[in-house]
Amino acid sequence: MSVQSAYLNAEYDFSGCVAVVTGGNGGIGAAIGARLAQGGATVVCWDLQTSATSPFLQDSVDVTDAASVAAAAQRLLASYGRIDFLINNAGYAGSTIALDEYDIVEWRRIVDVNLLGVFHTCRAVVPAMRAAGRGRIVNIASLAGKEGTPNASAYSASKAGVLALTKSLGKELANTGILVNALAPAAVKTSLLEQMNPAHVATMISKSPMARLGEVEEVAEMVVWLCSGSCSFSTGAVFDLSGGRATY
Numbered sequence: 218m219s220v221q222s223a224y225l226n227a228e229y230d231f232s233g234c235v236a237v238v239t240g241g242n243g244g245i246g247a248a249i250g251a252r253l254a255q256g257g258a259t260v261v262c263w264d265l266q267t268s269a270t271s272p273f274l275q276d277s278v279d280v281t282d283a284a285s286v287a288a289a290a291q292r293l294l295a296s297y298g299r300i301d302f303l304i305n306n307a308g309y310a311g312s313t314i315a316l317d318e319y320d321i322v323e324w325r326r327i328v329d330v331n332l333l334g335v336f337h338t339c340r341a342v343v344p345a346m347r348a349a350g351r352g353r354i355v356n357i358a359s360l361a362g363k364e365g366t367p368n369a370s371a372y373s374a375s376k377a378g379v380l381a382l383t384k385s386l387g388k389e390l391a392n393t394g395i396l397v398n399a400l401a402p403a404a405v406k407t408s409l410l411e412q413m414n415p416a417h418v419a420t421m422i423s424k425s426p427m428a429r430l431g432e433v434e435e436v437a438e439m440v441v442w443l444c445s446g447s448c449s450f451s452t453g454a455v456f457d458l459s460g461g462r463a464t465y
């Protein structure tokens with residue numbers, strides 16, 4: 218982690234656990250997978266594109282396709298007999314444009330990936346977790362889902378939907394041994410930022426009281442805590458990772 222700290226990171230033992238990370242081939246997803254693997258978990262990346270250089274097990278999955286997700290879950294259960302953690306990280310930001318100028322097809326695609334994708338994976342994985350009497354689901358949302366980002370109506374709406382889904386499912390499963398929580402990061406330093414106007418990135422940084430971007434490793438640290446036994450009385454909750462920017 219590039220941000221220096223005087224404190225040591227917590228250590229976790231995930232030996233024997235099987236974790237699914239959607240969109241795990243880069244950025245935040247890769248950092249989450251690496252941190253889970255560091256704790257001993259078997260990490261399986263569900264992504265549209267597989268990577269020959271990935272250190273994780275790979276399965277080509279389209280989260281917008283319920284049949285594709287269900288088949289992947291069955292393959293994984295056939296091989297390992299369990300799914301302990303589901304990290305819904307796959308996402309699509311789309312264009313930055315006014316709502317009335319948005320292409321309808323792209324608007325729908327953003328919602329399909331960001332919100333329906335989470336529904337599909339949870340629907341496929343929850344029965345196995347319920348049968349086992351245990352499980353952790355962590356949904357990567359966004360501060361945009363709480364605040365609403367101008368010129369990002371589809372992204373904001375889809376992430377708000379993820380937050381509501383998390384609260385709903387967390388309540389549904391509260392007595393099953395399965396915990397469902399969400400993270401709402403502000404801007405995080407990934408390769409995506411390299412495609413943005415430097416002035417736009419500077420504006421995002423200026424909105425943070427800590428005056429910096431988040432790091433992918435910081436997201437991963439929160440995820441592994443939510444997957445661990447140290448998290449036992451939080452479900453249907455939303456955890457901010459905003460450098461102090463979030464106001465509620």
